[in-house]
Amino acid sequence: MLTALVFVFILSHAFRTVTGIAAEPLAIEFDASPQALGAIAGSFHLAFALAHRVDMLIFGQCLLGVGCAPALLAAMVLVSRRYPLERFASLSGLILATGGVGMLMTGTPLAWVIEVWSWRAGFGVLTVMAAMSWIAVFWFLQKEPSQADAQKMPIGTELRGLGTVISQPHTLGICCLGAVTYAAFMALRGLWIGPLLTDRYGFSLLEVGHVALAISIAVILGPYLFGRIDPGPNRRRKIIVWFSAAYAGQFAVLALGRGAGFDTALAIFTGLSAGYVTMQYADVRSSYPAEMTGRALSVFTMAMFGGVAAMQWLSGTTATFAAEHGIEAPRTALLFVSATIAAATFAFWRLPQPPGDPNG
Numbered sequence: 001m002l003t004a005l006v007f008v009f010i011l012s013h014a015f016r017t018v019t020g021i022a023a024e025p026l027a028i029e030f031d032a033s034p035q036a037l038g039a040i041a042g043s044f045h046l047a048f049a050l051a052h053r054v055d056m057l058i059f060g061q062c063l064l065g066v067g068c069a070p071a072l073l074a075a076m077v078l079v080s081r082r083y084p085l086e087r088f089a090s091l092s093g094l095i096l097a098t099g100g101v102g103m104l105m106t107g108t109p110l111a112w113v114i115e116v117w118s119w120r121a122g123f124g125v126l127t128v129m130a131a132m133s134w135i136a137v138f139w140f141l142q143k144e145p146s147q148a149d150a151q152k153m154p155i156g157t158e159l160r161g162l163g164t165v166i167s168q169p170h171t172l173g174i175c176c177l178g179a180v181t182y183a184a185f186m187a188l189r190g191l192w193i194g195p196l197l198t199d200r201y202g203f204s205l206l207e208v209g210h211v212a213l214a215i216s217i218a219v220i221l222g223p224y225l226f227g228r229i230d231p232g233p234n235r236r237r238k239i240i241v242w243f244s245a246a247y248a249g250q251f252a253v254l255a256l257g258r259g260a261g262f263d264t265a266l267a268i269f270t271g272l273s274a275g276y277v278t279m280q281y282a283d284v285r286s287s288y289p290a291e292m293t294g295r296a297l298s299v300f301t302m303a304m305f306g307g308v309a310a311m312q313w314l315s316g317t318t319a320t321f322a323a324e325h326g327i328e329a330p331r332t333a334l335l336f337v338s339a340t341i342a343a344a345t346f347a348f349w350r351l352p353q354p355p356g357d358p359n360g
Contacts, residue, residue, distance in 0.1 A: 093227020
């Protein structure tokens, strides 16, 4: 069952990062500004291959977002219910790492398909794989003994349960940081890596694909690594703060630019660093009572993916404003991302901590 759910998560990664590779062809065909590209990437992505206008691209992204929405959460909840608490960090890291395989598809392979045929052909390949993932989920998940009739609750009760999580004093800090860490990486890998390397250093689409592939490999290794080295609840939050501060610095340095080789290496290292989101999931798991775990993970995931949409749209808006005033668009966008991470890190550090937290 977990394998089938992770396969869906792999495809969701592929769909949410494809804009980073297809950005230049989309900008040319649709005369799309950086702001429009940000809106397309943020609205998250089937109807794409039928689109002839930017608004249709955004609509297609929204359909894909709805379809992929349960992918990660379903796998995380399955792990939280079927495995002991002490294994959650390592298993969630494994899920996030395996999901990163989807980014490999949108590296060199997809860049080659787009360069030889078109960006529409690339989405055609992903559509076939999405159908395969649906078949896998339909086939394997129905094998689970169902207790749905005993567990069904009215939608109002479910919403009140989410409200209980949101009303906890420490939820705000958790969601502030959760909304920007993964979003920052997605802004880089899913949107700005292509314009950064082509505009600043004249990389070809295939060369950008090679870099995106390397970043994707790094982001596969990151969650697995951080899941294995997770220090446990006593030190985890302090380490999250330090990693977040360093993460903000990486984006600032990348924005300023130190040469093609340095920027490429730093972008790949940033992909590896992004794996510390595994610690944030483990922090959520240990910050709420067992009966609230599923809803707490839901709230955190909503904040995380809502942050992806907002970050890509806002960074695109910032970049468009900069370009209109003769300032390099990717540089401005990445500086905006860095500042957002810094602000969210401060909020996570200073806002109320979970009850009984030794660092609070």
